[in-house]
Amino acid sequence: MDFFLQLLVNGVCVGLLYGISAMGFVMIFKSSSVLNFAHGELLALGAFFFLALITWAKLPIIVAFILTLVGCFILGFLIEKFFLRPLIGEKLIFVIMLTVGLAAMFKGFILLIWGGNLHTYPSFLSESLSLNLGAIHIAPVYTATMVISIIFLVIFGLFFKKSSQGIYMRSVADNQKAALSLGVHVRRVFALSWAIAALVASMSGIVLGVMNGVNVHDLSSIGLKVFPVVILGGLDSIGGAIIGGIIIGLLETFTGGYLSPSLRDVVPYIVLVFILLIKPYGLFGLVEIERV
Amino acid sequence: MRKFSFHPCGNYHESYKQELNIFETDFGRACLLIFLAVLFFVVPFVAGPYTMYILNTIGIAAIAAIGLNILIGYTGQISLGHGAFFGVGAYAAAILATRLDISFLIAIPAAGFITAGVGMIFGLPSGRLKGLYLTIATLAGQFIIEYVLIQWESLTKGTMGIVLPAPKILQWTISGDRAFFFLIFISLVLMTLIAVNIMRSKYGRAFIAIRDNDRAAEGMGIPIFKYKLLSFGISSFYAGFAGALWAYYMVSITTEPFNLGLSVEFIAMVIIGGMGNIPGAIFGATFITLLNELLRYLTVLLMNINFVINLGFNIAPLKEFVFGLAIVLFILIEPKGLAELWRIIRSSFKLWPFSY
Amino acid sequence: MGDILLQLNNISVVYSDVIQVLKGVSLSVEKGHIVSLLGSNGAGKTTTLKAISGLLKPENGEVTDGSIIYKNINIQNQSPEYITRQGIIQVLEGRQPFKYLTIEENLRVGTATRAGKPYKEDLDMVYHYFPALVPRRKSLAGYCSGGELQMLVIGRALMAHPELLMLDEPSLGLAPLVVKEIFRIIKKINEEHGTTIVLVEQNARMALQVAHHGYVMENGKIVMEGMSSDLINNPDVKEFYLGMAASGIAKTYKDVKSYRRRKRWL
Numbered sequence: 001m002d003f004f005l006q007l008l009v010n011g012v013c014v015g016l017l018y019g020i021s022a023m024g025f026v027m028i029f030k031s032s033s034v035l036n037f038a039h040g041e042l043l044a045l046g047a048f049f050f051l052a053l054i055t056w057a058k059l060p061i062i063v064a065f066i067l068t069l070v071g072c073f074i075l076g077f078l079i080e081k082f083f084l085r086p087l088i089g090e091k092l093i094f095v096i097m098l099t100v101g102l103a104a105m106f107k108g109f110i111l112l113i114w115g116g117n118l119h120t121y122p123s124f125l126s127e128s129l130s131l132n133l134g135a136i137h138i139a140p141v142y143t144a145t146m147v148i149s150i151i152f153l154v155i156f157g158l159f160f161k162k163s164s165q166g167i168y169m170r171s172v173a174d175n176q177k178a179a180l181s182l183g184v185h186v187r188r189v190f191a192l193s194w195a196i197a198a199l200v201a202s203m204s205g206i207v208l209g210v211m212n213g214v215n216v217h218d219l220s221s222i223g224l225k226v227f228p229v230v231i232l233g234g235l236d237s238i239g240g241a242i243i244g245g246i247i248i249g250l251l252e253t254f255t256g257g258y259l260s261p262s263l264r265d266v267v268p269y270i271v272l273v274f275i276l277l278i279k280p281y282g283l284f285g286l287v288e289i290e291r292v
Numbered sequence: 293m294r295k296f297s298f299h300p301c302g303n304y305h306e307s308y309k310q311e312l313n314i315f316e317t318d319f320g321r322a323c324l325l326i327f328l329a330v331l332f333f334v335v336p337f338v339a340g341p342y343t344m345y346i347l348n349t350i351g352i353a354a355i356a357a358i359g360l361n362i363l364i365g366y367t368g369q370i371s372l373g374h375g376a377f378f379g380v381g382a383y384a385a386a387i388l389a390t391r392l393d394i395s396f397l398i399a400i401p402a403a404g405f406i407t408a409g410v411g412m413i414f415g416l417p418s419g420r421l422k423g424l425y426l427t428i429a430t431l432a433g434q435f436i437i438e439y440v441l442i443q444w445e446s447l448t449k450g451t452m453g454i455v456l457p458a459p460k461i462l463q464w465t466i467s468g469d470r471a472f473f474f475l476i477f478i479s480l481v482l483m484t485l486i487a488v489n490i491m492r493s494k495y496g497r498a499f500i501a502i503r504d505n506d507r508a509a510e511g512m513g514i515p516i517f518k519y520k521l522l523s524f525g526i527s528s529f530y531a532g533f534a535g536a537l538w539a540y541y542m543v544s545i546t547t548e549p550f551n552l553g554l555s556v557e558f559i560a561m562v563i564i565g566g567m568g569n570i571p572g573a574i575f576g577a578t579f580i581t582l583l584n585e586l587l588r589y590l591t592v593l594l595m596n597i598n599f600v601i602n603l604g605f606n607i608a609p610l611k612e613f614v615f616g617l618a619i620v621l622f623i624l625i626e627p628k629g630l631a632e633l634w635r636i637i638r639s640s641f642k643l644w645p646f647s648y
Numbered sequence: 649m650g651d652i653l654l655q656l657n658n659i660s661v662v663y664s665d666v667i668q669v670l671k672g673v674s675l676s677v678e679k680g681h682i683v684s685l686l687g688s689n690g691a692g693k694t695t696t697l698k699a700i701s702g703l704l705k706p707e708n709g710e711v712t713d714g715s716i717i718y719k720n721i722n723i724q725n726q727s728p729e730y731i732t733r734q735g736i737i738q739v740l741e742g743r744q745p746f747k748y749l750t751i752e753e754n755l756r757v758g759t760a761t762r763a764g765k766p767y768k769e770d771l772d773m774v775y776h777y778f779p780a781l782v783p784r785r786k787s788l789a790g791y792c793s794g795g796e797l798q799m800l801v802i803g804r805a806l807m808a809h810p811e812l813l814m815l816d817e818p819s820l821g822l823a824p825l826v827v828k829e830i831f832r833i834i835k836k837i838n839e840e841h842g843t844t845i846v847l848v849e850q851n852a853r854m855a856l857q858v859a860h861h862g863y864v865m866e867n868g869k870i871v872m873e874g875m876s877s878d879l880i881n882n883p884d885v886k887e888f889y890l891g892m893a894a895s896g897i898a899k900t901y902k903d904v905k906s907y908r909r910r911k912r913w914l
Contacts, residue, residue, distance in 0.1 A: 035424050086624055092423055093370050094623050097563050100556050101619030108613025116609075164756060164763055167749065171757040174746035178801075181703055181740050182808060183732025183761035224435075224552070227428045266439040269432035276417050276429045 005136045007257045008250070013142040015249020016149040017211075019242035021204040021222060022229040023156065024197030026241045029230075030173035031193040034084060035092075037099040039201060040223015041106035044216050046072050046202020047209035048110055051119055061124045068206065069199050076198025080191045088190075103220070110216045119214040141211045148207060152200065153242060160238065169193060228268035232275055328481070336473050344469035346585055351476040352538050354577035357561040358487050358570055359530020364559065365567035366491060367523040368503030369418055373411075373430040374558040376437035377528045379550025381407040381535025383441060386454040386545055396459035396466075396540055400479075403536035404529040410437070411528020418520040422506070434552055441547045453546035456539055472541050479537060480574075483530060487570050490526065499523055503568075531558075560615075564622045566631025575630040583618060587611040651679040653844050654700065654736075654812060659714030659724065661692075661699050663707065669695045671868040672714070677812070677846060682838050684847040684855035684876070686889055687865035693848040694741055696865070697814045700846075701738035702728040718812070732761045735811035739804075741848075742820060743797040747790030751781055754789050754800055758807025767807065774803035777833055795826040802830070806837065813837075814846040819854060827851065831858050852889035856880045864889075 025039050036042075049071055053064035083102060087095050131138040160166040171179045172189045180186055205219055212218060229248045233240025248268045256264035339347065360374045384403035388394045394402070414433035418426050441448050448454070459466045459475070466475055490496050498519045501509035510516050539545045557580055565576020591611055626633060654677040661670040670692050677683045685693045698704045699711050700718075705727070716724040723731055746754050755774055759767045775782050778799040784792055789800060798818055805813055815834065819827040835858045838845050849855035856862055856876045864872040864885065872885070879885050 029424075035427065083620065083624070090627065092427075093364060093559075093563065093567070094627055096370065096427065097559060098620055098623045100559070101616040101623065104556075104612050104616025105620065106616075108609045108611070108616060111609030112613065164759060164767075167753050167756050168760055168763075170749055170753070171746045174748050175744050177703070177706065178740055178744040178746065179757065179760075180706065180728045181701065181732075181738050181744075182758055182804065183729055183737070184757065185729050185760070224431070227431055231425070231428055262439075262443060266435055269435040272432045273417070273429060273436070276421055276425060276432075 002136060003257065007253045009136060009138055009142065011250035011253035012246055013145045013249070014253060015246035016242070017145060017204050017207055017245070018222070018225060018229050018249050019233075019245025020149050020152055021201055022226045022233065022241040022245050023152075023238055024200035024204075025226045026230055026233075026238055027169075027193045027200075028197045030238075031169050032084070032088075032172075032190045034095050034099070036197070037096060038079075038103035038106060038223070039197075039226055040220035041103045041110070042072070042076070042198050042201035043205035043208065043222055044110055044214075044219035045075070045106055046198075046205035047214045047219055048114055048216075049202065050206045050209065051114070051121065051214055054121065065206065068202050072198040072202035073195045076195035077191050079198070080194035084190070084194065085187065103223070107216060107220055114216070116216055121210055121214070141207075145207050145211070148203070152203065156200075156238065165192070225268060228272040231272050331477065332474070336470050341469050344473055346581065348469060348472055348476050348541060350578050350581045351473075351480045352534050352541065353558075353561065353581055354574045355480055355483050355537070356531050356534035356558055357565065357573040357577045358483060359527040359534070360558045361562045361565070361567065361570060361573040362487060362490070362499070362530070363523050363527035364562050365569065365572075366496065366503060367499040367520065368506075369415075369520060369523060370423075370427045370559075371430040371433075371524070371527070372427060372552065372555050372559070373414055373433040373437065374527070374531050375550050375552065375554030375556075376434045376441075377407050377411050377531035378535040378538070378554060378558075379441055379547065380410050380437060380528075381532025382539035382545050382550070383448055383454070383535075384532060385536030385539045386456050387447060389456050389540075390454055395461075397461065400533060400536040400540070403539075404533035407532020407535065408525040408529040411531070412521050412525045415521050415524025415528075418524065419517040431552075434555055438547065438551060441550065448547070451546060453544050455544040458543075459540050466540075476537055476541070479533070483533065484570060484574070487530075491570065495519070495522065500568075560619050563627075564619070564629050566629030569629070569631040571634075572629055572631030575634065579630060583615065584611075587614055652676050653679040653719065654846075655717040656696070656700070657715045657717070659699060659716060660712050661695050661704065661709055662712045663704075663709040665710075669709070669868050670699065673865070673868070673870055674714075675863050675870060675873070677844060678861070679844055680838070680842045681860040682835070682845045682847060682858055684849055684852075684859035684862045685865060686849060686852045686855060686862060686885075688888075689850075691865040692868040693865055694816055695868075697738050697816055697846065697848060699724070700731075701736055701814060702726050702731040703738065732808065735809070736814065737761075737805040737808045737810035737812070738814040739801050739816060739818070741816035743794065743801055745789035745792070745797050745800055745804075747788065749789060750786050751789055751792065751796075751800055752785045755804050755807050758804040761808045770807050770809070774806055777806070777837065778803050795822055795830075798822060798826075798830055799833075802833070802837075806843075810843060812844045812846065814848070816848045817850060818847075819849060819851045827854060834858060852885070853880075 025036055028034050028036050046068055050064055050068045053059050053067055083098060087098060130140045131143055168184045169189050171184060172186050229244040230241055232247055233244025251267055252264050255267045356378055363369050363371055381403045384406040385399045388399040388402055417429040421429055442450055498514045501514055502516050502519055506516050561576035561580045562573060564579050566572030656673055656675050658672045658674050659670055660672060662668050673696055687693050700716055711724040715722055755771060780796060781799055818830050831854050837843055847855050847859060856879055859876045862876050862879045863870050
């Protein structure tokens with residue numbers, strides 16, 4: 001039973017992180033219909049920027065964290081401006097392959113500078129963050145993950161529901177032409193969604209790095225795990241991304257814990273295929289409102 | 293009435309039959325014949341073993357890329373599982389050859405058909421899904437197949453790999469780069485011919501109709517699910533066939549190469565070559581294979597320069613970086629691919645000196 | 649003649665560098681007036697509006713000739729972001745709501761041209777004109793009826809405080825009573841806010857009743873213009889757009905079909 005609860009807690013934590021990385025992914029997809037295959041690499045870039053800032057530049061943790069987020073925000077902005085903008089209106093496959101190409105470039109860049117080995121951050125989370133609930137022990141990383149995830153969720157929820165900019169972003173995702181006719185700055189929305197996605201990705205990258213160590217291959221494979229998560233939650237639903245993330249996280253930890261560790265990485269994809277066959281637009285995806 | 297003709301400077305077709313001709317002019321036909329003659333009767337006897345190796349790799353990749361082009365370029369369904377299908381073909385051939393002791397003449401096409409079956413299973417979601425969702429479904433297919441290949445040890449020997457016997461026709465054993473050159477390139481010519489002919493048949497037209505607008509195609513009475521599945525089947529057949537050739541050529545296979553990276557490389561071949569263009573797939577396969585070899589050569593070269601070693605960088609990942617860059621640049625600069633460049637070059641010759 | 653707000657001088661529009669849709673259209677819109685633009689399908693009415701609002705570009709269209717002058721500034725081929733910020737808002741044809749946003753969120757998108765400014769009063773203003781929207785303010789626009797959506801998209805445009813509002817077929821696919829209601833409100837907006845309105849319509853009778861001035865387009869050209877009252881009594885307009893024979897008696901469909909001659913003005 002304790003084992004079960006321990007797995008449950010781990011699963012929820014990992015799931016929240018998946019959910020949050022998926023959120024950035026969904027954001028890009030919602031506003032500009034771009035399937036971002038470089039998401040895992042954005043995660044990794046964030047984690048390595050942070051690594052560089054705290055080990056090479058020896059900045060305090062908080063400063064480094066904020067600098068990384070800002071840096072990735074700008075990076076996302078630039079990616080959109082230089083690579084994605086020329087492709088607006090092109091075929092789906094070009095956009096997909098462009099992000100695949102970007103992924104290879106980023107990965108090559110990281111490997112070139114940091115190599116493929118496992119790096120670790122100096123530990124900076126205090127032990128006081130660890131929780132003991134009965135027999136289960138929650139490590140500080142997990143507590144921090146939950147807190148950060150929930151903060152981000154609330155911020156983004158408010159941003160999309162209440163702020164004007166958030167509503168403009170959703171309007172572009174919904175009907176680009178109508179948004180254009182009302183004077184919404186569509187290109188700015190695209191750029192902003194990339195910037196926010198990169199920011200969120202770097203945040204999840206850092207947290208994952210604290211949790212499992214920083215390794216390009218692991219982090220970039222998270223980028224692919226985002227797919228089952230978003231499909232489960234529906235490609236266009238931000239709330240669904242979180243729930244999808246938690247489900248996938250639980251599924252993974254339980255499969256790893258009870259069945260076999262090697263099955264762990266494939267289970268999300270098996271579930272994915274079944275979900276696509278049964279409920280193609282995900283569990284929480286918007287039902288296409290089609291009117292003639 | 294036939295006359296030896298050069299390319300006309302406009303569209304002068306008078307019947308559908310003319311429109312469907314593979315070669316518009318006898319000049320084109322002659323060029324191809326000369327090219328094939330040089331390829332088969334001169335190249336193998338002058339090229340060194342390394343060149344032969346590269347040519348063979350190109351030939352195998354081209355077969356797989358043609359298959360993927362039928363799916364992506366002609367039917368408009370994006371598949372990220374082509375690398376895994378290639379692997380299924382390789383394993384199917386290996387298992388048929390080692391367990392059942394079947395001659396390669398049967399094992400290779402059989403591997404193609406087995407892969408076609410697997411491909412159609414993973415094409416099933418295409419009945420309900422389109423675009424992005426389908427792409428993701430094929431991505432899942434890639435991972436599931438990879439997992440099965442590694443874990444189903446009783447059949448695939450897992451990470452140990454399988455060693456294939458050398459292919460034999462009667463008493464003559466095919467081994468060495470030159471012998472394989474003939475096997476691979478005869479296959480390539482045949483497969484190209486089949487692909488070109490599928491595309492000018494009813495099936496090809498149905499594929500193109502589905503690509504351009506699947507709802508409209510359905511409205512015209514094309515059973516789109518059937519054709520999408522067929523397209524998945526044909527494309528996987530090509531992948532499986534190429535995989536089987538590869539397995540024989542490499543002699544021993546493991547699961548390692550058949551990863552997502554391989555799928556991405558195949559898509560890159562299709563895009564860089566030119567979507568919806570069969571010679572384009574061959575150009576793309578050539579380009580990507582040469583690029584890979586060149587990058588490998590360069591990294592080895594760089595790693596032997598003292599200055600670079602002193603920098604303390606590991607140069608190997610440069611390959612990945614440049615590969616990504618090549619894809620990005622191609623998409624941004626010439627999204628129609630090498631086939632379009634080739635067309636532009638050809639037409640500027642054709643129209644010279646009056647370029648309008 | 650009062651102030652001219654918008655002036656189109658002999659503009660040509662070409663799509664994809666080859667298809668010429670407008671062939672020298674000139675029209676002028678007086679400040680505070682309602683101007684209606686009539687014509688059959690494919691005459692170029694919508695293209696004219698898009699040329700003004702800058703929405704041609706996403707469709708690969710371009711103004712190749714002539715000039716569009718709005719408040720003494722040349723605005724042809726400007727980006728829609730710029731043009732909307734000058735006070736020109738186009739309401740697209742066929743009611744294009746943001747289906748997954750609620751009615752109120754839809755209205756808030758209308759504030760994009762003046763982002764950051766308070767919008768509460770404007771919401772009240774829109775709800776005042778379209779009380780039918782009030783009970784539905786929290787529901788998704790995708791699930792609202794056609795009439796509600798038409799009110800929504802007009803209201804959404806009003807949120808931008810337009811000086812020139814361009815409506816593209818607001819009567820499309822609506823019941824006659826709803827059409828009447830919408831036209832009543834259009835007239836009211838024009839009178840109370842002094843908003844200049846360009847109205848593109850198939851429903852010529854309705855349009856000419858509210859408009860001050862009318863233009864008739866055919867084949868990418870303006871073929872007739874005049875005061876609405878003159879147009880309504882013009883025998884050709886009557887025959888082609890109001891379904892009346894020259895004698896003033898409604899024709900049966902059979903007659904229209906059998907000997908409708910296609911009159912060309914040019």
